[in-house]
Amino acid sequence: MTDGFDFSPGAQVPLTGIDGETAATQALASAAYRDTPVEDLVKINDAASVSKPRISLFQPNLGEAFSRAVQVRMLGGGRKEVVQSFGIEPQTVVEHCLAANRIRQERDTRLTVVMAVCGLLFLPGVLVWLGAFQLRRSLGKLKANGNRAGVLAGAVLAVAVGFTVLLAIVPPFSGFWREYFRVVMVVPVIGWFLARRICERTAKDLRDRWSDLAGGSGVGAKIPEAVPRNPNQTKAENLRQNLAKLSAEQNSNVVFYAGPKGILGMGSRWASWQMAEELTPREDLKEINPFRSWDVVRAIHDRLKMLERTPIHTGGFPRPAIRHWVVVPISEGAGAISRPTGTEVEGYTVKDFEIQRICNTQQFGKGNRHYLGIQFVLWDGNLVITLMVTVTVLHQTLRVEVTGHALGPINGLFSGKPSPRTKTVAKSVRFWETKTVNLPLIGSDEVVRLAARAPLTWFPPVLDHLGGTLKLPEPFGLRHTWADKPWAHRFMADDALRAATPVLRAVHAAAIQVMDENGVDVSRFTSRSLSLSGQVQEVTPKKADVYDA
Template sequence: MSDGPFGPQVLRTDPSPGYGATTSLSSMAYRDGDFQQLIDLHPETKSKAGRIKLLSPNLGEAFCESLIRRTLGAKRKPIVPSYGVQPRIVVEHALEAEDVRHQRDKQLTLVSAVFGLLFLPGTLLWLIVFELARRAPEKSRELTQNAGIVVVVLIAALLAWRPGSVTGFWGLYLRVMTIVPLVGWYVSRRICLNTAEKLRARWNGLLEGTAMGPTVPGAVPKGPDDHKAENQRQRLAEMLAEQDTNIGHYAGPKGILGLGPRWASWSLAEQLTPAEGHAEIRPFHNNDVVRKIEEHLHRFGRSAVDKGGIPHVMVDHWVLLPIGESADEISRPSGPDMDGHRMRPFSVTELADKQTFGQGPRHYVGAQFVLWNGQLVITLMATVTVLHNTLRIEVTGHALGPVHGLFTKKAAPPEKTVAKTGKFWEERTITLPIVTNAEVVRLATRAPFTWSQGLLNYLGGSVKLPEPFGLRHAWATRPWGHRFMADDAIRVATPFLRACHAATMELLADHDVDLERFQARSLMLSGEVQSIRPGKADVYDAD
């Protein structure tokens, strides 16, 4: 812990299995580039065009603004749990990146006021040049910019040499009004370059595992009257508590939001008949079977073979609610059954025993595995139902693959391939500046508007993240393109299925149930699961 100008700051570390996915998502906050890349990541990401293209955000700015507004906004919608990542750390990195940019914008605002606003006519001439270059076709953009610069330089030289009949103060003003903005541009360029290097260092540091955790001074109250910081701290805590919910939402072909679509399903459904020598079976509840399955799942970490146990297993109970595939918001129950965002254990038990035929919600018990540094999240679930005298144990598999490749792309200096001087048939690669002249103009023009985010969004445009929003599933890809990830998802299904069946047989034997049909069906499923192929189990070929 260190004490700085912002009070006690705890350096954050994340040793969890989801460290890789967390840092990959966090790195987006420090990036530059076109914000259209963020829109292209998900088909349901929406953008609102601005009135002035020069004030448009870049990739990192759009990501931070939209993420902070969605997760910490005063009237935000509920957030889908992000399994396999720590969303609070991602949001804290976005807050830190915003703070770095705000420090830059303070300096740029001062420079813009002194060197730009006071010499507005000359500043407008330079802005027109860069705006014309931006609107020009990409092939002729550089030529248009250079031609415009030559024209403004000639105007500046002409005014400096002979400002007409104007003398005194205004004569001096005309001489320097196109020159002083150049000084401001140089100062602004140094500020932008220093900030860009700092942001890129954080970007690469996160992906390489060398960066320290985020420092968020705005979430540390400096005193009892610091209501803004206290409010931000409470919203971060609320978001963290929301991730601990056991309420899930089934959205048709999308599967369980936050857990991914269903890729396989196995059902063991047979008649409950008394065993030989017994007139009737001993009564039991659905939850008796559930508890027996849970007991077997907790043994996954152990094995008769050395190092054969399954690591990183998390066993929990889920309560699933149905929502429409096109729903843009989720909701959770309230009342005495809930403890914050979690349903109380006794209510979960009541739901497991309840007859839910024709109604919801539904109870599931399952095991979750966060693997490959959080790039693979496997969730296997089992639900127990009884209709008349038929007991059904249904096992389903869900999987979230790696985050999109854009999140794992490291920072690299921009490059350009040009023909060699004197040998036009050969090419060479040159390194371009991290911050271009057009970027300096954009940042310097945008800086004064950052004090009113609503106005800046109106003028420059904004991005709305896909709904219902969850950090992990929003940008997850399918794991089946990665051979080893696919193998892990398929392989772990076998011990899970057999654990559920073994637990069921054990309980049924204790309650005088004839096991012959259950054992025959279990053996059949055990054979099927050995050659399972992932499919779209949530998509039914029916009208």
């Protein structure tokens, strides 16, 4: 490998269900096992899209489309850089997508055998049945749109059944072909019963995993194909390396600012507080001692580490993640991101000496910028609060700016558990009353869809062309793509607003201390800090990146 990654430890078994397995991670991972309509994903993020199927019988469901799209986007040969997913473990989600695809592939292998025996040898009958179910499916969609097509949809199957009975009783031709046409429509029905048992067994397994993940039990993903057993297994080795790249990219210290979208992966900027005053020496001094922005940032870093301490026993802050970030500007409509490269970058991470140089020199004009970030991951990963600090010195003015970013919970679609398939029918005796009865996990239409798709799963491009695919929004990141705003949740909004005040005061205290130690008259800075300390206690978030004041 020539891309700077070290894979010397050799093949490692991917671990799941341990540190980092949060509620948000499990909720996203559960999407790989779902059997709901794929259009549900488009409803929660209109930047995603589903291409129209050329044959609706081959259209994937949510779990199939999500697993396929994530696997191709995150591990494919032509993959592009992905945005960090703060608050979740993206590798765990990808591994569950691989595990779900593996379960479906095992099912499709059995269905392909059934299709070969009961379908290929009796192809005319299979084509008639598939045509009937395709027509019934199309009429069913018309019914869902409000048209009266329910009777026609039921009549299609009635005609197919009648045709089967007619051929069995009065087959055409004579001799061998007479007996062949007698069973040409019957054998595919027998294959349908076999396929149904296979599909129900797999559906139960998938739904159990879906329920466990949505319920928080943290079932592990089994992907033995990611562990090469000999040097010739290049496919497994490439998969293992791509998973390692995904982890390295997740740990990168480079983030991207996309205008009104805010910092990708951290959420939009909802507030900004700035303390900018002139650097003048104290009355007893002629000039200040020279210092740099990095000296102030380092003092702020040390002071922020003390935030988890409190003078009274009330719980207080959990341990935050404090890190130096390199922020790269991109346009709001950018379709991709590009991480810095060169000798100062190692494994997607900018080295410390380069971060220090950016902090001291790249404060005006073109180039990337340095920010010190303090991040709180709360509510089992469903709330990510990030406060970014930047220090700039232009002429004789020192500016300390604190901005607040908040990434809300994963959309509620991902937290729902599977519900049993039921139907409301009239009672046999008291026909004016109704009752609810349970239906099989897999309906007849679903069995036909899975059986028809099974042989084509060995040729994914063909299946994608016929059934359509899920197109993920770019720049893509597993976490921010499906996140809601935190302000709709009362306690999450409270947490975001409450975190700002102590962080702002700690930042100002550290900055004023450095200036005071270097002979700066800090009276103006202290006055401005007290003013901002009062402003930060406002009860509503602002749209700082919209500039609509």
